[in-house]
Amino acid sequence: MVHSCADAPILFTEIAAAVGLGFVETVGDHHMTNIVESTGVGCGFLDFDGDGWMDIFLINGCWLEGLSDLGLEPGERARLASATDALYRNRGDGTFEDVTRKAGLATPAYGMGVVAADYDADGDTDFYVTNYGPNQLWRNNNDGTFTNVAKAAGVDDASFGVGAVFFDYDRDGWLDLYLGNYLTYDPEQTLYYAPEAFPGPLAYAGQQDRLFRGQRNGTFADVTRAAGLEIQPVGRAMGVGAFDYDHDGNVDIFVANDAMENYLLRNKGDGSFENRALVSGVAFGESGDATAAMAVEVGDYDNDGLFDLFVPDMSFCCLYRNLGRGNFEDRAARSGITAAMGQYDSWGGVFADFDLDGNLDLYISNGDARCLKPQADVVLRGDGRGQFTDVSVRASPGMREKFVGRGAAGGDFDNDGDVDVLVANLNDRPMLLRNDSPRQGRHWLAVRLVGRAPNRDALGAVVTLESGGARQSRLRRSGGSYLSQHDPRLYFGLGASNRVDELSVVWPDGIQQTLTNLPVDRELTIVQPLPEKSAER
Numbered sequence: 001m002v003h004s005c006a007d008a009p010i011l012f013t014e015i016a017a018a019v020g021l022g023f024v025e026t027v028g029d030h031h032m033t034n035i036v037e038s039t040g041v042g043c044g045f046l047d048f049d050g051d052g053w054m055d056i057f058l059i060n061g062c063w064l065e066g067l068s069d070l071g072l073e074p075g076e077r078a079r080l081a082s083a084t085d086a087l088y089r090n091r092g093d094g095t096f097e098d099v100t101r102k103a104g105l106a107t108p109a110y111g112m113g114v115v116a117a118d119y120d121a122d123g124d125t126d127f128y129v130t131n132y133g134p135n136q137l138w139r140n141n142n143d144g145t146f147t148n149v150a151k152a153a154g155v156d157d158a159s160f161g162v163g164a165v166f167f168d169y170d171r172d173g174w175l176d177l178y179l180g181n182y183l184t185y186d187p188e189q190t191l192y193y194a195p196e197a198f199p200g201p202l203a204y205a206g207q208q209d210r211l212f213r214g215q216r217n218g219t220f221a222d223v224t225r226a227a228g229l230e231i232q233p234v235g236r237a238m239g240v241g242a243f244d245y246d247h248d249g250n251v252d253i254f255v256a257n258d259a260m261e262n263y264l265l266r267n268k269g270d271g272s273f274e275n276r277a278l279v280s281g282v283a284f285g286e287s288g289d290a291t292a293a294m295a296v297e298v299g300d301y302d303n304d305g306l307f308d309l310f311v312p313d314m315s316f317c318c319l320y321r322n323l324g325r326g327n328f329e330d331r332a333a334r335s336g337i338t339a340a341m342g343q344y345d346s347w348g349g350v351f352a353d354f355d356l357d358g359n360l361d362l363y364i365s366n367g368d369a370r371c372l373k374p375q376a377d378v379v380l381r382g383d384g385r386g387q388f389t390d391v392s393v394r395a396s397p398g399m400r401e402k403f404v405g406r407g408a409a410g411g412d413f414d415n416d417g418d419v420d421v422l423v424a425n426l427n428d429r430p431m432l433l434r435n436d437s438p439r440q441g442r443h444w445l446a447v448r449l450v451g452r453a454p455n456r457d458a459l460g461a462v463v464t465l466e467s468g469g470a471r472q473s474r475l476r477r478s479g480g481s482y483l484s485q486h487d488p489r490l491y492f493g494l495g496a497s498n499r500v501d502e503l504s505v506v507w508p509d510g511i512q513q514t515l516t517n518l519p520v521d522r523e524l525t526i527v528q529p530l531p532e533k534s535a536e537r
Contacts, residue, residue: 004189009363009438010381011395011435011437012396012397012399012433012434013400014396014431015433016081016432017429019094020088020096021205022429023058023086023427023429024429025058025428028068028081029080029534031372032185032197032370033068033198034185034198035200036110036429037068037426038370039132040112040113040424041059042045042407042485043056043114043407043485044115044116044486046090046488047270048103048140049144050055050124055087056088056096056432057086057087057088057116057127057485058086058424059114059129059138061083062080062109067132071270073169076153079276082108084108085100085109086100086105087103095416100396102145104145104147104379109133111131112161113161113407114127114129114130114483115129115461115478115485116166116488117478118140118164119137119177121453121454122140124302126138126146126282127485128150130161132160132161134151135157135164136148137149139218153219154220155220161180162181162182163237163238163239163255163256163296163482164177165178165253165477166479167253167478167480168459169211170508173283173452174190175216177213178209178210178211178326179211180237180255181206181208181209181237181444182201182238182258183341184205185204185264188459189203190261196370197352197371198445200258202536204236206234206235206237207234207534208242208261209224209392210222213390216454222241222385226271226272228272228274230275234314235255236257236260237256238256238258238482239255239482240475241254241297241298241476241479242478243298243307245264245322246266246326246461248267248269250267250269251267252273253265253268253295256311256522258462261277261284261290263277264277265366271357281320281330282309282328282330282433284406285316286332286333290311290487291315292312293302294313294314295481296309296484297349297480298351298477299474300360301321301351301359301360302385303319303358303359303471303473304322307475309497310388311349312341313409314369315374316337317330317364319335335388344364344375345366346364346378347482347522348424348481349363349408349482350362350363350408352396352420353423354379354418354419355437355442356417356418356444356493356494357442358384358467358492361380363408364380364408365405365407365408366405371453372405375405377399398431399433403425404430405423405426406423406426407423407482407488408481408482408484408485410480410481413434415523418493420432420435421433426440426445442493443496443497443520443521444494445494445522446487446490446491447463447491447503447523447526448490448523449461449463449505450525450527450528458476459476459477459478459480459508461476462475462505463503463507464506465492465500465501465503466500466501467494467497468501470497474490474491498520499517503515503518507528513526517524
């Protein structure tokens, strides 16, 4: 990439409390006592009211009988048992309003993750919440309220749900749902290595993931077996991502599994999948070990037009560079990521061009996996040629405060053209990190895609931008990072370039649309054209 801004810092200001995010997460205890409490939680940016401003959804745990500490005082136990997830409406003036109860979302559950999409094609944003227990599908009533329709829709799976992703695997336009399930927790399991505090993932059997095919009536059919997804060994899913890694027009699935090999589920185009992780080079880390993978983040970090995978884990993290022809290679060590991350337990990862220089950077959330011991988060600046530099020390005083980090989401909550970061922290308040990186003459473009019904979100679309002799690609996807949901808009940093020479969209149906000579520093809405027409507004 030609837009070098190596001397410009990436700066964040932590403003969660100042803008009205009064939320405090609970694991249901004052101490972390089991693997369920360790696993959550995610967070998300979504525009539930369609006003163009990103709202915030925060996942919560709660006191749960059979899981949580019985030694709490009755009053404290009751308080923690009533804890719920939270929805904050963006007022558009830099502050947020807690609308959880007003929206009908004040329902206690032991939450894990969130993924958003307009699953019923009615023009508004719905979201799916995974739980330790029955999952929830919150249908947007388009009046500021939501209804949990998970049971009626057939997706109230009561396992140990973690990562999930909406996508269209059969190319019928209707969104499908892949649910990653973790493990079968047994509170009677007490054998463990004392310094680890409680039994780890290998003490429990994995749980079967689920593939739900979207129907035309707002319901889903479980097609897991028919799709060939009853894979052995059964996985211990954490993060889940969907993208077409082999460029055959069918969306594939990557599953980050804990303490075992990952899955790369190739969509064969006939309704079934095959696991190609081992032969593709993403089953294990660079040294050949199972990495205790937590999440998956998709992005073209080296600007070669191929989508790569960043997978945070409990050791050094993995950066699977897409070599083409269905092959990947872990470049974490050679990229500089390993040297920066060896001291952390990493969970969430956000690919974004924080400094608008045309190259993807990385935000990584960290936190101890065995106790409520805080760790610092990390910011890595990318150079667009495959190298990352740890710039965390300069990133801001707010980032020097340590938390037990878990999910992280990227989004432009203040609509100023750069990507901010939301981080979910265990037993603590979240961080909302406003991006205050100096512009120094750098420009940007945000792209909002409007797909044809039923895939109104245009999930699976790829946008490629050319400006100043450089090219960048972004994927429109649901979910991301660890159990979290990113801003649905696609953000491009342009460096000093003050025009976009060409922007092309490959829509989910394969139709390509090209726009040229575009102005910058604005949000561009592109409407999917009819087969013989092009539309922009």
